[in-house]
Amino acid sequence: MIRFYHWLARPVVTGLLLLLPLLAFGYYFFSLQFNILWFDEYENIPFFLTHFVDATTWRERIDALLRPNNEHRLLYQRLVVYGQYLLTGGINFNGLMVWGNLGMLVVLYLFYRTLRRQKLPAVYLLPVPPILFIAQNYLLSLTALYTLQYLAIIMLILVTLYWLAGNTERSFIGATCLGVFSTFSMGNGLLVWPAGAIVLLCQRQWGRLGVWVCVGASAIWGYFYGYSVQQGNTEGFAFVATHPLETIRGLLVYAGSLLDLLPAMPLQNRTWLPLVGGIVVLSFLTGWLLRMLFRSLTERRSGLPHYDAFMVGCVSFLLANTLLIAIFRIRFGFMLVLWSTYRTYILILWVVAYLVLLRLLSETNRMRFLPVAWLLFTGIGIISYITYVPEAIDRRHHMQGLTFDQRYSRVGLGGTRNSALAVYIEKLTIDMERRGWYSLPQPVLADGETQLLGPVRDTLNAPPMTVATTPEYITVRSDDPAYQVDRDRETYLVFKSDAYTYVMSARQPWSLGRNPFARPPGFVAEMPVQMIQPGRYRLGIFRTEGGKGVAQFSGQFADVK
Numbered sequence: 001m002i003r004f005y006h007w008l009a010r011p012v013v014t015g016l017l018l019l020l021p022l023l024a025f026g027y028y029f030f031s032l033q034f035n036i037l038w039f040d041e042y043e044n045i046p047f048f049l050t051h052f053v054d055a056t057t058w059r060e061r062i063d064a065l066l067r068p069n070n071e072h073r074l075l076y077q078r079l080v081v082y083g084q085y086l087l088t089g090g091i092n093f094n095g096l097m098v099w100g101n102l103g104m105l106v107v108l109y110l111f112y113r114t115l116r117r118q119k120l121p122a123v124y125l126l127p128v129p130p131i132l133f134i135a136q137n138y139l140l141s142l143t144a145l146y147t148l149q150y151l152a153i154i155m156l157i158l159v160t161l162y163w164l165a166g167n168t169e170r171s172f173i174g175a176t177c178l179g180v181f182s183t184f185s186m187g188n189g190l191l192v193w194p195a196g197a198i199v200l201l202c203q204r205q206w207g208r209l210g211v212w213v214c215v216g217a218s219a220i221w222g223y224f225y226g227y228s229v230q231q232g233n234t235e236g237f238a239f240v241a242t243h244p245l246e247t248i249r250g251l252l253v254y255a256g257s258l259l260d261l262l263p264a265m266p267l268q269n270r271t272w273l274p275l276v277g278g279i280v281v282l283s284f285l286t287g288w289l290l291r292m293l294f295r296s297l298t299e300r301r302s303g304l305p306h307y308d309a310f311m312v313g314c315v316s317f318l319l320a321n322t323l324l325i326a327i328f329r330i331r332f333g334f335m336l337v338l339w340s341t342y343r344t345y346i347l348i349l350w351v352v353a354y355l356v357l358l359r360l361l362s363e364t365n366r367m368r369f370l371p372v373a374w375l376l377f378t379g380i381g382i383i384s385y386i387t388y389v390p391e392a393i394d395r396r397h398h399m400q401g402l403t404f405d406q407r408y409s410r411v412g413l414g415g416t417r418n419s420a421l422a423v424y425i426e427k428l429t430i431d432m433e434r435r436g437w438y439s440l441p442q443p444v445l446a447d448g449e450t451q452l453l454g455p456v457r458d459t460l461n462a463p464p465m466t467v468a469t470t471p472e473y474i475t476v477r478s479d480d481p482a483y484q485v486d487r488d489r490e491t492y493l494v495f496k497s498d499a500y501t502y503v504m505s506a507r508q509p510w511s512l513g514r515n516p517f518a519r520p521p522g523f524v525a526e527m528p529v530q531m532i533q534p535g536r537y538r539l540g541i542f543r544t545e546g547g548k549g550v551a552q553f554s555g556q557f558a559d560v561k
Contacts, residue, residue, distance in 0.1 A: 008374065009123040017126055017374075021381060022105075025133035028389065029101065031487060032396050033142055035094045035441060036403050042147045044069050045096075046428045046437065048078050049085055068227060069179060076156065076185035077148035085272040090437040100147020103155035104132050107348065108215060109309075110162050111355065118307045118359075124366070127354055127373040129383035131258070131347050138392035139340035146341050153186040156500050160192050164199050165306045170206050176215055183219040188321055190220055195317035202296035202312050203303035208434060220343030239331035242398040246334070251326035252278035254337035258350045261383050261390055264510055267335060274338070281353050284321075288356055289315050295409040303536065318349045340391075390485045390508070397482040397490045397505040404444040404492075405502050405531070408453060412502075416530040445503070445542065446549035452494055452501050452542060462540050462554035472529060474558050476539065477509070493525035494540040494551065495532060495558065502532050503542060534560050 007013060037045060052064040066073050080099060084091065110124050140146040160182055163175035179196060182189040193216030199210040240247045249271075255278025260270055292312055296304065304312065322345065329336045336342070354373055355492050361369055405412030413429075415422030421482065432438040442448045463480040483491050485508055492503040506523035508559035537560065 001368040001371050002364075004316055004371040005123070008126060008371060009121060014121075014123045014126065017125060018129055019065070021133045024368065024385070025135075026055055028135060028385065028392075029097075029141060032202070032392050033094050033097055034396055034399060035092060036399055037093055037144065037413065037438075038399060039520035040069060041093075041143075042414060042425050042428050044077060044145055045081050045093075046432050049081055049091065049437070050428075050435075052078070052082060053085070072149065072187045072462070073184045073223060074149060074186060075181065076152050077145065080148055085437075087092075091432065092438070096144035097142065097147055100144060101141055102152055103147065106155045110158055111351065114162070114307055114310055114355070118305070120358075124358060125368060126370065127377040128351050130374075130377045133353050134347060134381050135385045135388035135392060136258070136260070136400045137340050137347065138388055138395065138518055139342040140344050142392065142395065143341075149186055150188075150341060150344055153182065153188050153346065156182040156185055157189065157195070157317055158314060158348075161195060161317065162197060162310055163281050164196050165203075165304075165305060165309035165313060167203055167205070167309065172205075176212065179212075180215065183216075183223050188324070190223065191317050191320050191324075192216075193220065194320065195313050197311050198293070198316045199313040202292060203309055204296065205303065227339055236328040236331055242326055243330075247326050247330055248335045249275065250330040250334060251323065252282065254278065254342070255282045255322050255346065255349065256280070257338055257343055257346050258380065260338050260343075262387055263338075264387070264508075266510070267338075270338065281350060282322075285315050285319060285349075285353055285356065288360075289319070289446065307359060311352060311359070314348075314352045318345060318352060321345050321348065354478045392506045393485055396487070396507070397492075398507075400444050400490075401492055401503045401505040403440055403447065407440045407442070407444060409500050409502055409532075411531055415544065416528070417533050420477075434543045445490075446544035446547055448549040448551075449542070449550050451549075452496065452503070456496060456538060456540070456553050461552040462556075463552075465539060465554065465556060467539070467556060467558055469558065474527045474529060474560070475524065476527075477522065477524045481521055482543075483508075483523040485520075488547070489545045490543075491523055492542040492544070493527065494542050494553070495527060495537040496540060496553070497533075497535040497537045499535065500533050500537075502527065502537075506541075529560055532560055536560075 001200060008017070051067075052061055055061040055064060060538070065075055065078050081091070081097065084095060084099075088095075108125075111128055112122065115122070115124050135141075140150055156178060160175045160178045163171040163178065166172075166175075166241070166544055175196065179192045182192050193212070196212055196215070198207060199211055253271045253274045256274035256279070259273045259277040261273070262270060289312065291306065292304070313517065315553055323344075325337065325342055329339075329342075354377075358366060358369070402412040406425070410426045411422045414425045433440075463478050463482070465476050465478045468477075469473045474495075480491070483506060491506045493506055495502040495504075503525045504525045506525040509520040509522070509524050537558050539556045539558060540551060540552055542549050542551050
């Protein structure tokens with residue numbers, strides 16, 4: 001391994017291997033991004049921008065910037081949206097995604113600077129990019145709001161903790177100001193204050209700790225001032241009290257979810273490897289953090305070096321966030337511990353665990369450990385691209401189908417038929433187009449999609465389908481061997497009545513056995529009953545390939561009440 005280390009440490013090899021994960025992510029990202037918005041993005045982007053631009057007083061502008069969405073205030077995200085508007089005169093969700101994902105480059109740079117301040121060569125950064133630039137968190141990477149919310153708050157807090165660990169008056173002032181800004185940029189931003197307090201405690205900076213606590217208390221008070229949002233946090237604690245073992249299991253699975261490598265497997269089979277990984281990483285980081293706290297409080301010394309202080313802050317923040325996910329999200333469904341958007345915190349948790357372990361090793365053992373860590377994390381990254389890119393492709397096609405429904409039937413990108421939310425979203429969609437800010441893509445699916453809106457001429461060419469109806473969904477399955485998962489090829493299920501046309505993207509059926517790669521042939525598509533207007537719908541399919549589409553209808557019908 002020492003010989004392998006020296007080969008990896010060659011400047012050309014190190015530079016190339018650091019660059020490859022970024023290039024792979026860039027190709028994957030730019031291939032799958034799509035200039036559409038969905039659900040919460042309506043409130044946080046066009047709704048915010050409308051109220052901010054139309055405001056006539058500074059009070060109204062501040063209200064628009066700080067208005068809560070769910071339990072979050074999103075100052076950073078809204079400033080970025082307004083900045084794009086000033087530069088371009090409109091809204092481009094691809095551009096917002098690009099800006100949001102640049103936050104991961106900032107995180108990478110912080111880790112690089114941390115190693116360099118410890119005089120460790122850049123070769124020790126090699127295991128980091130394969131985990132940070134991965135496909136597992138595709139829901140975040142390919143959603144404008146999530147990159148400017150979840151990823152942005154991680155970036156802001158890590159920059160704050162990096163400055164705080166600098167242990168100078170100037171860096172403390174910068175960290176305090178950025179901590180206040182982070183507080184108002186997402187609910188998780190509140191965690192910067194306890195994490196920062198632990199850093200200052202370990203550095204034995206009692207005066208700065210007092211200032212930090214006072215400023216943090218004021219920022220937290222300001223965050224909740226005039227705050228009327230209730231997210232059912234009481235129910236979260238009640239769930240923990242009545243389901244303690246499920247909560248602990250969820251906490252461990254979430255912490256180890258980097259090892260959730262086979263998303264097509266049934267949930268009960270997917271969780272075992274993450275469970276083991278979670279036990280290992282949480283035990284290691286919790287033990288290390290407690291040890292650092294004990295040493296800092298019992299040993300008289302000047303304080304921690306920058307590397308250790310920064311890691312203490314990162315571990316404190318990430319462990320607290322992991323615990324909050326387990327407490328407040330599992331009650332909505334255990335599956336949320338494996339939700340792609342939340343995965344970003346865990347990617348960084350594992351990178352921090354690697355950096356902590358690196359610091360504990362002697363120089364010789366460090367050189368032996370590096371190739372093992374690089375091979376392990378690179379292998380995880382490669383497997384994740386193989387297994388998660390199809391999921392990301394499915395998500396893109398799903399959003400395209402919903403956008404088609406929004407454009408032609410006025411519901412799809414949020415809300416149910418005739419609901420206040422659906423009316424609100426349609427109103428904002430029209431208003432954005434009227435103002436010249438943004439229009440839904442056209443064509444959405446492929447050239448020729450407008451043929452779906454005309455009369456049905458052919459009712460014989462669609463493959464055989466089986467239809468199952470429940471109060472919630474109309475589920476259509478087919479053994480059609482022509483169905484394939486591909487960025488440029490998709491099959492959309494078509495529901496057509498005299499007055500409305502809806503589509504829903506198809507996907508591969510889930511794996512039914514232990515082999516996640518043995519997927520049943522054909523496709524399945526599930527249309528929520530409450531998304532389409534009552535009526536009798538003829539079923540068909542719309543195949544797209546190479547930017548063109550062909551419709552095929554059947555003699556089968558589905559009735560919606």
